[in-house]
Amino acid sequence: xxxxxxFNMIKKFVVGCFDDxxxxxxxxxxxxxxxxxxxxxxxxxxxxxxxxxxxxxETSLHTAGFIFGITGTATALTGMGWIFTKDWPxxxxxxxxxxxxxxIPITFELTVLFASLGMVWTxxxxxxxxxxxxxxxxxxxxxxxxxxxxxxxxxxxNESEVAxxxxxxxxxEVNVQEAETGWWFGRYDKEQKLYRYEEVGY
Amino acid sequence: MNNHFVxxxxxxxxxxxxxxxxxxxxxxxxxxxxxxxxNKGDNVLGTRFWAVLLQNSMYWLMLVNTAMFFMCITTVAxxxxxxxxxxxxxxxxxxxxxxxxxxxxxxxxxxFGHRYDIYPWLDRNAVAADKVLRGKSGFLNPTFxxxxxxxxxxxxxxxxxxxxxxxxxxxQHGPMDFETGKRWxxxxxxxxxxxxxxxxxxxxxxxxxxxxxxIDAHWxxxxxxxxxxxxxxxxxxxxxxxxxxxxxxxxxxxxxxxEHLHDLGKFIFAFSIFWAYLWFSQYMLIxxxxxxxxxxxxxxxxxxxxxxxxxKGLFFFNLIVNFVCPIxxxxxxxxxxxxxxxxxxxxxxxxxxxxxxxxxxxxGTVKNHPHMSWYEFGIPVGFVGLIMWSVARYLSKxxxxxxxxxxxxxxxxHHT
Numbered sequence: 001x002x003x004x005x006x007f008n009m010i011k012k013f014v015v016g017c018f019d020d021x022x023x024x025x026x027x028x029x030x031x032x033x034x035x036x037x038x039x040x041x042x043x044x045x046x047x048x049x050x051x052x053x054x055x056x057x058e059t060s061l062h063t064a065g066f067i068f069g070i071t072g073t074a075t076a077l078t079g080m081g082w083i084f085t086k087d088w089p090x091x092x093x094x095x096x097x098x099x100x101x102x103x104i105p106i107t108f109e110l111t112v113l114f115a116s117l118g119m120v121w122t123x124x125x126x127x128x129x130x131x132x133x134x135x136x137x138x139x140x141x142x143x144x145x146x147x148x149x150x151x152x153x154x155x156x157x158n159e160s161e162v163a164x165x166x167x168x169x170x171x172x173e174v175n176v177q178e179a180e181t182g183w184w185f186g187r188y189d190k191e192q193k194l195y196r197y198e199e200v201g202y
Numbered sequence: 203m204n205n206h207f208v209x210x211x212x213x214x215x216x217x218x219x220x221x222x223x224x225x226x227x228x229x230x231x232x233x234x235x236x237x238x239x240x241n242k243g244d245n246v247l248g249t250r251f252w253a254v255l256l257q258n259s260m261y262w263l264m265l266v267n268t269a270m271f272f273m274c275i276t277t278v279a280x281x282x283x284x285x286x287x288x289x290x291x292x293x294x295x296x297x298x299x300x301x302x303x304x305x306x307x308x309x310x311x312x313x314f315g316h317r318y319d320i321y322p323w324l325d326r327n328a329v330a331a332d333k334v335l336r337g338k339s340g341f342l343n344p345t346f347x348x349x350x351x352x353x354x355x356x357x358x359x360x361x362x363x364x365x366x367x368x369x370x371x372x373x374q375h376g377p378m379d380f381e382t383g384k385r386w387x388x389x390x391x392x393x394x395x396x397x398x399x400x401x402x403x404x405x406x407x408x409x410x411x412x413x414x415x416x417i418d419a420h421w422x423x424x425x426x427x428x429x430x431x432x433x434x435x436x437x438x439x440x441x442x443x444x445x446x447x448x449x450x451x452x453x454x455x456x457x458x459x460x461e462h463l464h465d466l467g468k469f470i471f472a473f474s475i476f477w478a479y480l481w482f483s484q485y486m487l488i489x490x491x492x493x494x495x496x497x498x499x500x501x502x503x504x505x506x507x508x509x510x511x512x513x514k515g516l517f518f519f520n521l522i523v524n525f526v527c528p529i530x531x532x533x534x535x536x537x538x539x540x541x542x543x544x545x546x547x548x549x550x551x552x553x554x555x556x557x558x559x560x561x562x563x564x565x566g567t568v569k570n571h572p573h574m575s576w577y578e579f580g581i582p583v584g585f586v587g588l589i590m591w592s593v594a595r596y597l598s599k600x601x602x603x604x605x606x607x608x609x610x611x612x613x614x615x616h617h618t
Contacts, residue, residue: 048617049617066533101485101486101489101490102486102490104482104486105486
């Protein structure tokens with residue numbers, strides 16, 4: 001059932017819509033317990049504990065932020081150090097050529113600049129968002145008042161069985177859609193942990 | 203869970219031991235350091251006696267007072283997450299009166315004993331001959347100093363007592379209904395806001411000028427009070443965290459989880475950076491403008507290119523232990539949720555800011571004769587013992603959980 005078109009591929013998805021988060025959370029739990037792969041859950045507002053419930057791994061955005069930050073620190077210090085000691089030494093009020101206290105504010109600014117811009121770009125990459133990138137909308141009311149649970153199908157998945165399963169778990173509307181995944185940089189497949197019974201959940 | 207905390211025998215022995223060490227140190231110091239010999243000649247030992255007492259009584263008083271401030275800011279901001287361990291902060295703030303009395307005895311002895319080796323503005327002849335000190339004498343004089351100190355300490359004691367009372371009164375009745383809860387919270391917010399104003403006007407501006415900055419009477423810095431505030435706030439949070447971890451380890455505080463610890467860790471992390479920011483703001487502007495009357499403060503500590511200052515090592519050690527270590531070690535999520543690691547960091551930060559106060563007080567008083575031996579360590583040991591003893595004593599009398607606080611549920615389900 002997988003059709004390749006360039007780097008992206010067409011996949012089948014079973015889409016279940018919920019109108020209550022009290023129904024959504026147990027449904028997610030049951031879906032994971034049954035072993036279906038959750039593509040994503042689209043909600044009208046940020047929901048506390050949802051990422052934990054879906055079982056996606058912890059984000060690596062902060063590690064990226066740290067690396068971007070120290071890159072900024074290093075850039076500022078080496079840049080200013082080279083300019084004021086090697087390239088164009090100036091006598092400014094009798095201060096040393098490498099006046100560390102005077103460099104600290106600029107070092108701080110560059111650290112923040114690098115970290116923030118780098119993290120925004122990394123975030124866009126991880127979420128596959130960018131101005132101009134087309135994303136498939138599974139349900140128009142996902143930004144309004146519906147919680148949309150999307151399950152990814154493989155070649156072996158029986159869609160009608162999944163749809164029935166979702167309906168049993170309280171979905172008020174279920175349909176099967178074909179959609180293109182990924183984008184021009186390739187894909188960021190969310191690693192999903194299998195549900196364990198002893199897991200403290202929601 | 204016991205409703206009241208039963209102080210373990212070991213804890214009692216330890217705190218009593220620590221307090222005995224403090225008292226014995228004080229007695230030995232009275233015998234060996236000649237505190238009453240006056241400032242005639244080169245009586246460095248007498249100066250050392252009073253300087254160490256001033257440093258420690260100031261530091262530990264501000265540390266315990268921070269607990270009340272922390273409670274007030276979270277109350278005014280409608281923060282519910284701290285309710286699960288609110289009694290611990292109350293217990294710590296209940297030590298304020300004891301510390302205030304000790305502090306008052308120390309500063310009144312200094313002022314009325316005319317220790318102008320501690321506060322140069324106490325010397326009338328020097329003030330009359332000095333244009334700068336004469337200009338400041340409307341502010342730096344024994345009457346204003348004593349009056350402001352007594353009013354400040356009195357207000358801290360009074361408002362703190364009031365807020366602790368509200369908390370204890372809420373235990374008397376059953377769970378509050380909506381209207382009662384609203385009225386109770388509003389009452390707390392009003393008194394909390396009052397305390398914040400008093401705290402801002404005392405710790406945030408005037409009192410560090412009088413108590414600490416006037417040691418270097420010629421020098422001035424508009425950053426100084428903020429710097430002192432940041433120093434005491436971060437170490438105060440560290441003290442709260444240590445007690446929270448201790449009681450959690452004892453099997454009390456069943457609703458406190460590593461989520462609460464994580465938030466306390468965030469406070470310590472953020473305010474360590476805030477402290478460093480103020481440290482740097484004070485240092486950099488003085489370094490940059492290079493005015494002799496301002497640079498004197500740092501020359502007394504670091505020295506100059508030709509002459510190494512007596513406090514140079516301590517000065518930079520201060521920066522490493524209070525800024526570099528917390529920012530690097532507490533940056534990740536894991537360490538902030540680890541009880542053992544947080545205990546280590548909190549002890550380190552309290553020690554680090556104690557060093558910070560040491561290098562605030564000593565260069566202006568004992569000048570080039572810094573000591574770091576039995577007396578300097580014995581006195582803080584006594585204070586630590588006193589704080590531990592008083593906190594446990596308070597908590598053995600009242601329930602460890604404020605069970606009727608309207609925000610209790612918010613604290614139980616708290617999730618960072």
